[in-house]
Structures are given as structure tokens and as C-alpha cells.
Amino acid sequence: MKRTFMKGCEAIAEAAVRSGCRFFAGYPITPQNEIPEYFARRLPEVGGQFVQGESEVASISMVYGAAQTGTRAMTSSSSCGISLKSEGISYCASAHVPIVYANISRGGPGVGTIQPAQQDYFQATKASGNGGFRMMVFAPSTVQEAADMTYAAFDYAQRDRNPVLILADGVLGAIIEPVVLPPMRPDEEVSAMKKAQRSWALVGHDPAKEPRSFIEPGHWSIQEQEQSCKDNAALYDSWEKDAQEESLMIDDAEIVIAAYGISGRIARSAVSLLRKDGVKVGMIRPKTVSPFPEKAFDKLNYKRVKAILDVEMSIPAQMVYDVRLAVKDRCPIETCLRSGGEVIRREEIIASVRALSKA
Amino acid sequence: MERNIMVAGFGGQGVMVMGKLLSNAVCDSTTQNVTFFPSYGAEQRGGTANCYVVISDEPVGSPMSDTVDDLVIMNGPSLNKFLGKLKPGGILFINNTIVKDAVSRDDVAIVKAPVTDISLELGNPKVLNVIMLGVYIGYTGILSEELMLATILGQLGKKASLLELNKTAFARGLEIGKAAKGK
Missing domain, CATH: 3.40.50.920 (Rossmann fold)
Structure with a gap:
């Protein structure tokens, strides 16, 4: 197995690309800047799109939009930047839009310090936004796990049609260590994975031939909302096996x-x-x-x-x-x-x- | 076996690159575990910069340690700041072109190398880190010269004009390191 010497942030980005991620939008913040930097260089090589948004809110909203087409899409930030994205993450959870995002977290509430810490546990696991939604949250402890977990995260996200979070910290983002990268999925497989989302994705359905898709982050009917909450609860219960x-x-x-x-x-x-x-x-x-x-x-x-x-x-x-x-x-x-x-x-x-x- | 190494100096002296080259060579040419961890924050040219390298038979726990086995010091402020981290019996590598202060410890081995002077003599001040890497490998022998050089040239030799310069720089460092070891 070939070992590559890679920084945590870069391994997360490369593993995402290998898993089929073809859209990334983000906004700079230490200590996760190497993630967008890497995507900016790498995504054009595989026919993907990279956008540096004008803000965290804009970038999570772009990811929300891109993922609605069945494209594997990702964003990343650090602590206070993640707080800014929480509105969009809650939208993704409510509208059943699968995204992956990474929090390379820092020390303390507010702006905190830019150094490594694990102060975002409750935010990550209990309340990543309003409305009581839950997510699968992976916590890598090595660059190898960061790569493997990011690779798998996209599969879980699309399986559940729910956001998945990679919760890391400043050490794991900045550290360089050997990693055996997961295999690159060929273009045909990436296209097939996208096509498999067709039933719900916004890809242009002919209403004469198949049902139209409709995605929105809320419900006009109380009954529908309660049913949606019940469905979500059943999904969260099903994760015990995971x-x-x-x-x-x-x-x-x-x-x-x-x-x-x-x-x-x-x-x-x-x-x-x-x-x-x-x-x-x-x-x-x-x-x-x-x-x-x-x-x-x-x-x-x-x-x-x-x-x-x-x-x-x-x-x-x-x-x-x-x-x-x-x-x-x-x-x-x-x-x-x-x-x-x-x-x-x-x-x-x-x-x-x-x-x-x-x- | 676990070996903790720290490289410290001014931003712009190639402190990070030296740590990266060393750890990258361990990754390329051995099956050992290795980590590189940089100081990060408001680092800038002329400010202070430092990095940690850990080489271990077991999975590396903390990529940074309160005490180190080898300390590489490229400038004066780093000597004062980090000398206390060096374990008794550890090895101190000093760029003695710049660092003129006396070392206040007698329980460590000291290897002095005027790497800034030599880099100027070679016509490019940027290679002081490759010279120091030569000193480090020549003295410690933790990696073979050939394997270390292969990584240096792989990472820094993209311009043909720089190949010979880096080779010469590494060789000059090796000489000093080996001579110090022989004493």
C-alpha cells in the first residue's frame, strides 16, 4: 500500500474528491484554509466546481443548492464559521439534502483562539442548527481516519439524505502524516451515483413521464411537519448500528x-x-x-x-x-x-x- | 522507540521545509510512523517559526511534546525560548553564524554549524535549511544519506539549476555532521 505524506486538511479534500465530491464552496478561516485551497486546485482537474463564496452563509447555501441536484457537495469551516453556516445546515437537514461538511475546530466560544480544541462537541452532536435535527458525526484521530471517514461520509449522507459532519480540530488539520488514500472512483461511477439520486433530485423531470421533485426546508402543513419530525426520529434511531x-x-x-x-x-x-x-x-x-x-x-x-x-x-x-x-x-x-x-x-x-x- | 525533534528559527529560514523534508523522507523510505506539526498563527517572514517532527515505531500519539530529543536552532530568540525543552543527553544543533550566545547547559551534545555563512558562500541564502539537514543526518544517521537526498531532490529539485546547489548544500552539511560525530 503506497503511503502518501499528506496534511490532514488536504487528505480530507482529496478523499472527498475520490469519493465523488464535485462541488465545494467555502470561505477562508484558520485552521482549515488548506481544505478550500486544495479543492480550488483539484476540482477543476476532475470536472468539478469550486467557489469561494462571499461569506459562510453564501457558501453553505451554494452547497445546499448543488447537493439538490444529486451532486456530491461539501463545505468546511472552523467553529465560529460553522455557527454562521448553521442556518444552511438546518435547511439541508429539513429538506433532506445530503451534504458533507468539516469543522476543523478551534478554542473557545465566539471567535475563540485559532489553536486546536474540542469545544464544539455539543454543537456538533446535539444542535448544529435550529429545529432538533441530528446528524452522523465522525471524529477522526489520525490523517488516515480523516481520509477514510470523509470518503465514507458521502455514502452515509446520500444513504440517509442528511448532512454528515467530520469533526476535527486544528492539530488534525495542520498535521502531516502518512496516509493510504482510498481509491479514486472513476467518472462513470460518479455519474451513476448522481443518477441514482434522480427520484428526489432537481435534475429536470418531464412531468408527463415522471413525478416532479420538490425540495423545500419547511412545511406549510402542521401534519406534514409532524410526520417529517417522526420520520427523522426513526432515521436517527436507525443509526445505532452505525x-x-x-x-x-x-x-x-x-x-x-x-x-x-x-x-x-x-x-x-x-x-x-x-x-x-x-x-x-x-x-x-x-x-x-x-x-x-x-x-x-x-x-x-x-x-x-x-x-x-x-x-x-x-x-x-x-x-x-x-x-x-x-x-x-x-x-x-x-x-x-x-x-x-x-x-x-x-x-x-x-x-x-x-x-x-x-x- | 520514539524520537521527538524540534526545528526553530526565523520565518523565511526554511524551518518548516526542513521539518517537512525530514519527515517526508521517513514516510518515503521506511515503514515507521511519522508526524510533522507546524506552529501556526500569525507566522511571517522575520517572525518566529517552529515545527515538531515525531518518528516512532508505534502510532504517534501527540505530534508535539514538552521535551524533545533533538533541537535544531536557527536563530538567537529560539535558543532562549526552546533550550529548556531539550532532554538531558539530547542533541542541540545550532546555526552559529547567527546564534552567538553561550549555551547554558552542559548535559546535552552541541553541534555547531555556520549554515548561514555556508549558504552565502554557495551563493544562495535559501539553502541554509538543506545544509542543516545534512548536518542533522550526518550526525544522527537516523536515515541513510541516499534516501534523504532522494527526498530533497524530489521535493526541491524541480528546477535543474537547483539540483546541483541542493546536492552541494546537503553534502557540505553532511561533512560537518559527520566530523562532529567523529570527535
Whole structure:
């Protein structure tokens, strides 16, 4: 397998193109600028379109429009830019328009810092816009996962006709590491995938021969809206099977770390070092944070597990609420947190685990 | 085995390129895990710039570390700022054309190379990073000279006129690194 040395942002963009993405619109913001930069160069090579919009709202709206034709379409931004796009994302969810977007997130609310953090967990998993919609949210912890998850995200988006989010952070956007890129889908396959969306997409139907398509982000009838909410709820329930996680050394673990994304990879190396020292520590690393891999926590032996250590680059902790729902009071839950752009240190995680292990 | 490396200097000295070339060569020519992580923010020519490279047999956890095994210092301010990060027994590489301050530690190996002077002598100040990369490889031997040079020429040798210059720059660095190792 050929390894390519690639930046996280660029791997996301290349994987999207390989998955069949042929439209991207975005607006500059650190630390995700390499995504639009890469698309600007790459999309014309495959007959796709790149637009730098005049704003975040304009670019998500263009993606909303492009995806309505069945074209695989994407946007990206960072934290406060994602907030600006939330109106359009809610429209996509309401109108059942499949898009993929990436949040290369930064530290803190408002403008925050431009450094890496995981402060957008609630926004990503609970309320990415108004109206109570949900999305599948992938949380890569390596450039390889960023590429693989982006590639798969377009399939999930079109399967469900719903937005899918890649939730990453400034480290993963800026880091360069080896990646084995997923295969390039040939043009014929990309066209076939687009044609497969014909029944609902706005591609010009002859009303004499087939039903016309109609897409709008709301309903005039209360009954229709309630039914739509029920259909959405059924879709969200169906995602239980799609939850993904990495469970590492949990069989004899007395302390189990829960961490995702950048924190997850740093925690993994902490687990590796602690194990060499004989500390019985394991890890559950959600790869999808929505749906949250609750069942992985049922596999723990709570007679042995003394505590869960929730590790996040967010203050206050956010994922810890999902961990609590999954653990169901079967053991104590502690936290190990950094934020504001401070990347959590492996040594800090090791110290927290040792403290719990001795307690 | 995990090796943490930091390269620091002025923006414009090719600090990022040096880190990228080293890590790219590891990706190209070994099966080891490797990460490159740049400082980012308001970086500009003349400001400070630094990057981290981690090379490891296991998957790399944090791409940046509080302590490093090798520290490459291209300018004075970086020496003061980052010397404390170098582990006892670590290796300090210094561009001593510019960095004149005495090193306040005696628990590390010090390799001095006047890379700015040599780059000017070669007629192009931009190659100081390739010279320093030669020094680094010559001293540490973490990659073979041939494999490192293949990546340098692959990445920087798109103009034929620059091929020889980069080859010479790398060779000059190697000499210094090997000589320092031999002492």
C-alpha cells in the first residue's frame, strides 16, 4: 500500500474528491484554509466546481443548492464559521439534502483562539442548527481516519439524505502524516451515483413521464411537519448500528479512558506507556460521536473498572454527558481536561490515570 | 522507540521545509510512523517559526511534546525560548553564524554549524535549511544519506539549476555532521 505524506486538511479534500465530491464552496478561516485551497486546485482537474463564496452563509447555501441536484457537495469551516453556516445546515437537514461538511475546530466560544480544541462537541452532536435535527458525526484521530471517514461520509449522507459532519480540530488539520488514500472512483461511477439520486433530485423531470421533485426546508402543513419530525426520529434511531468505536485493552482494565479525536490519539499513546509499566488501563475511543457508541460501555466489567477517565480538550467537559448516559452510574467518572488551544499532554493523562489507579 | 525533534528559527529560514523534508523522507523510505506539526498563527517572514517532527515505531500519539530529543536552532530568540525543552543527553544543533550566545547547559551534545555563512558562500541564502539537514543526518544517521537526498531532490529539485546547489548544500552539511560525530 503506497503511503502518501499528506496534511490532514488536504487528505480530507482529496478523499472527498475520490469519493465523488464535485462541488465545494467555502470561505477562508484558520485552521482549515488548506481544505478550500486544495479543492480550488483539484476540482477543476476532475470536472468539478469550486467557489469561494462571499461569506459562510453564501457558501453553505451554494452547497445546499448543488447537493439538490444529486451532486456530491461539501463545505468546511472552523467553529465560529460553522455557527454562521448553521442556518444552511438546518435547511439541508429539513429538506433532506445530503451534504458533507468539516469543522476543523478551534478554542473557545465566539471567535475563540485559532489553536486546536474540542469545544464544539455539543454543537456538533446535539444542535448544529435550529429545529432538533441530528446528524452522523465522525471524529477522526489520525490523517488516515480523516481520509477514510470523509470518503465514507458521502455514502452515509446520500444513504440517509442528511448532512454528515467530520469533526476535527486544528492539530488534525495542520498535521502531516502518512496516509493510504482510498481509491479514486472513476467518472462513470460518479455519474451513476448522481443518477441514482434522480427520484428526489432537481435534475429536470418531464412531468408527463415522471413525478416532479420538490425540495423545500419547511412545511406549510402542521401534519406534514409532524410526520417529517417522526420520520427523522426513526432515521436517527436507525443509526445505532452505525456507531463506531475503538476499544483498546478493556478486558482486564481497571481504569478506562474515554476520549475522541485528537485527545483519543494522545490517550492511546498514554495507554501504551502505562501498560508497559503494568498499569491496567484501557480506552474507549468513539469514532462516531453521533451516534454515540453506548454499547461499548456495556462491555466493561464494572466489578473490575474503578473509574472512567473522560479526556477532552474542552472546558467544561462536554462528551462526559454522553459517557454518563452510557455508563449509567455503574462506576465513577472523572475528567482530564485542557482547552483554549492547549493541546493535552500525554504526561497529564498518565498522571490522571495513575492518581485514579492508586485511589 | 520514539524520537521527538524540534526545528526553530526565523520565518523565511526554511524551518518548516526542513521539518517537512525530514519527515517526508521517513514516510518515503521506511515503514515507521511519522508526524510533522507546524506552529501556526500569525507566522511571517522575520517572525518566529517552529515545527515538531515525531518518528516512532508505534502510532504517534501527540505530534508535539514538552521535551524533545533533538533541537535544531536557527536563530538567537529560539535558543532562549526552546533550550529548556531539550532532554538531558539530547542533541542541540545550532546555526552559529547567527546564534552567538553561550549555551547554558552542559548535559546535552552541541553541534555547531555556520549554515548561514555556508549558504552565502554557495551563493544562495535559501539553502541554509538543506545544509542543516545534512548536518542533522550526518550526525544522527537516523536515515541513510541516499534516501534523504532522494527526498530533497524530489521535493526541491524541480528546477535543474537547483539540483546541483541542493546536492552541494546537503553534502557540505553532511561533512560537518559527520566530523562532529567523529570527535
